[in-house]
Amino acid sequence: MSQKWELDSIDKKGTFRLVSYRPIYLAAARWSSKRNAEPFNESGEFSSRDKNIFNNIExxxxxxxxxxxxQNILFxxxxxxxxxxxxxxxxxxxKKLSRAFRELNYEPEIILNFPMDIDVFKGKIRTFGVILNHQSNGKDIPLSRSWNRIILNIGYExxxxxVNFRPWYRxxxxxxxxxxxxxxxxxxxxxxxxxxxxxxxxxxxNHSFHTFEKGNIQLNYVFPIHGHLRGHAQVFHGSGETLIDYNVSQTTIGIGVSFANW
Known part of the structure; x- marks a missing residue:
């Protein structure tokens, strides 16, 4: 965690270096138990009027x-x-949809991060951060989806x-x-x-404080194949795998390769 966020002085590498953030991977095949052919929202205003012929595998x-x-700001x-x-x-x-992209989610963030060193349960709280987060799918109405959040991040090692715990305010x-x-x-x-x-x-x-019936869980396993090539297996269950699917519950299974991990 220290190397990822340059928490200790020995890990400081300066500014304007582009490094990986979240996992980078390609799942060449991802199967879904439910095709979201007619995206909708709760009000009905931003709902698709056309039925799309999506494949279960993408x-x-x-x-x-x-x-x-x-770096080294705020005291x-x-x-x-x-x-x-x-x-x-x-x-x-x-082929019927000309191999189109079904959904793209864009997520820029501004992150203010502080190193910590607090002993808790034989481990340590190593980082505390405040994040300004925007997520959108860049589509036109009625398929446009977006939201803005203020996120707290607490990192434990x-x-x-x-372990990272991230509560947020929408x-x-x-x-x-x-x-x-x-x-x-x-x-x-x-x-x-x-x-x-x-x-x-x-x-x-991901879970809601409002109800125990919804939310989602994603399981990932990254394993060696040959040299620096690593495989990536992923299982997802619940709602909100993408913004267009935010209110659709499904189970998905994907297999591919990993390029960068946590």
Whole structure:
């Protein structure tokens, strides 16, 4: 965690270096139990009037980078970063739709991060951050989806385990394209990851404080194939895998390769 966020002085590498942020991977095949052929929202105003012929199997990939803009600010303790993540769901095997991208989610962030060193349960709280987050799919009405959040991030480390807890506040929007998104996707995210030699496991859980019936869980396993080439297996269950699917519950299974991990 110290190397990822340059928390200790020995790990400081200066500003304007582009490094990976969230996992970068390509799932060449991703199967879904439910095709969201007619996206809708709770008000009906931002709902599709056309039925799309989507395949249950598509490709999925995610890229994610960050760079530090300022370091040792606010009493010499804080670092200011910007991050950008993009997740794509690609109907690459669908000739009828000209192999179109079904959904693209764009997620820029401004991150103010502070190193911590607090002993808790034989481990340490190593980082505390405040994040200004925007996420959107860049589509026109009625398929446009977006929201803005203020996120707190608390990073905990114990031996080869890393835990990040991220509660958030959704900022009000005068034109709500995805009402009830915090009910479906949640008010917080919990990431738990562990390394065992060349094998890595991490779980991402999103849950709502309003109800125990919704939310989602994502299980990931990264494993060696040959040299620096690593495989990536992913299982997702729940609602909100993408913004267009924020209120659709599904189970997905993906297999591919990993380029950067947590």
């Amino acid at each position: 490709a999925k990939f995610q890229i994610s980078f960050k760079t530090k803009l300022l 010499g303790r804080g670092d200011l970063w910007i991050g950008y993540s993009q997740k794509a769901h690609w109907q690459v095997y669908n 114990y031996k080869n385990w890393n 900022m009000p929007d005068s034109e709500d394209e995805n009402p009830g998104i915090t009910t479906y996707v949640g008010d917080a995210e919990l990431e738990v990851g562990a390394n065992f030699g060349k094998h890595e496991f991490y779980t991402i859980i």
